[in-house]
Amino acid sequence: MNRFHYIIAGAGCAGLSFLVRLLQTGQFSHKKILLIDKTPKTVNDRTWCFWEKEPGIFDPIVHKSWKRLRFYHLTYNASYDISPYTYKMIRAIDFYQYCLQIISEYPNVTIEYATIDHIENNRDGVILHTAQQSYSADHLFSSILLENPVLKNNQYYLLQHFKGWVIETKDPVFNAAEATLMDFRIDQQHGTAFVYVMPFSAHRALIEYTLFNDQVWSQEEYNEGLRKYISTILGTDDYAILEEESGIIPMTNYRFPTHQRCITFLGTAGGQTKASSGYTFQFIQKQTAQLVDAMVHNFKPIVETPFLSKRFHWYDATLLNILHNNKLPGDFIFKELFKNNKITDVLQFLDNETSLLREIKIITVLPKRVFIRAALQQLT
Template sequence: MLTPDYYYVIVGGGMAGLQLASRINNDIFFRGKKIAIIEPDDKSINDKTWCFWEKGAGAWDHLTTKTWQKGKFISSEINKDLDLAPYTYKMLRSLDFYEHVKSDLEASGDIVFIKDEITAIDPVTRTAKGKEQDYTATHFFDSRPPKDYKKSENATLIYQHFKGWYIKTEEDIFDPESFTMMDYRINYKDSASFTYVLPLSANEALVEFTFFTPFLTNEKTYDKYLNRYIREILKVTSFEIIEEEIGMIPMTDYPFHEKSTGKITKIGTAGGWVKASSGYSFKNTERKIDLLIQNIKSGRRPSKELFNKKFQKYDSIFLEVLSNRNDLGESLFTKFYTRNSIQDIFRFLDEETSFSEDIKIMLSLYHPEFLKAFFKKL
């Protein structure tokens, strides 16, 4: 067999692909291995904002735009302050991440960037077919989601979809030391929908209207509810929209991880690295890559045991409830945030809690719909 063009090919230069490449680049174990990142987009704009929580210093602190140790959860009935310590909630703009990681990788000498779109990967010939040319490798890390995940009869799919405005107001109205995790005072009828507010200063913030729903909507709907929130809740009549972002994140129990093989490891959304019950992905991706790197160094398949089956089942049940009774969104999240400490919530979402702690949290959410969902998913 001919020597492959590359040791590894990373298909996709988004968050997962670049995080993986960065870890490989900074580990002497991989020194001298030629790696290609193949991505059709230049990644030259700020196309999304990532937020995550962690204790103490983190690997990306030098790139964060803003951090908070205080937050709020607000429903139609309650306004709860959240003291996050010892956690910090961190905000990272995608363009800052792309530019920094790409600069580091380009200087390494072992990693090359190729602008192309991969259409298929043949594990037998170890060839990735691109629109411009073909590429061979000993192993592929593939961030392309399978085409059928939205149509699977055996999986539950909720869309986290949103539009955000970076706004600047004439008067100082925000508390830059506290962000709003969820505010349900303005919501779309009979749906799990809320506003998320990240204040950058006293007069600048990212205000985002977000849905966790089985359906999608149009851009005018986001604009309508963003305008309502800013005018009715924030009481702002004059503001400037500095920047906009819009996106969709699949929250699903589709078994993405089963698509990985001995020669192809699915990563990012395509690998099931988005936390199904919350939509958070940045820190989750970091944890998956830690395990993946350990597997490679130990001679195991990269995708081996990346997932905790217990928490996958919890996520699956929660998604089923939201899918069947989306109108319960505000009630369920109000129970979640008022009957548990924010520290326990973060540990649960990070899959660090014990079974007895899990039971306590699940009982705090109890609704008959959970029994129906449990038996269906069982």
């Protein structure tokens, strides 16, 4: 059995972010590290969009950025200057290639491709089993969900599922200086649904059709939604589809474990997907930075949520309660948030970085009776 100091299970956003940060400290080149995933990352299978104030470690591969965002609803629309934030987009293939190039410079890292059967703790650390062989390590970092969570009372598991097209239009349709964060001017009968538009030029953009509910659509249903949006909202039928992507993100207030003895969970598997929005990329960056900092200082690689910060989980659970039980339409909730608050406050709130006083101001624009009742239910 091959023995390593560390195993990173999953070569997606969380696993690669963590490993790159770990290696770039310069303090772990003597450690034997295994990076393992099912298959090589060779396609552009997703896109990450996020906002931040300062340049991040992945700024060299930001594909496009915007200083203005637009929000659309049938009864409200607005264009926002989001300074001091910048809205950024990273293509997955660029991310994979960038990280793997950095990793290739470290001979202490071994990369293997195999399907992971199961992972177990033992007295000497942890063992990862594949169909072909097993690997042991002092500690394992996993971003792979090996089993579905078992929900308790007042826990919900919705899905944010989406399909996107990169299209090129004959006519100049897009404003390349402004991205559409949410466009709710589409059918809401199947749950909270919106489109976001990331324009690269006047003729090219990523169009993503997104839903919050518990039922994944067929590919043709997404395609029909995209075609209808492009035709009726963007006003063009003359375009070519250059790329496609799709995905499913859990929106749940289930409390994913952060660790189990010699296993630390990363990304979605470690609870880093924000339950009310599906945003994950920046939460992964915060988590992996904190883990690496702990390891540099010889602390256990564990990141626990501070007590006062747990209130954000409560806010998210309250919204899921309302959406799951159809107490209010999702498009109405987001419209009220964006209409009645400063855009920078909303972005900071969605990043879990606001003060309690600011949160009270933000939340009180929403129907108080419904939200208070749902919030109290989530305390039981």
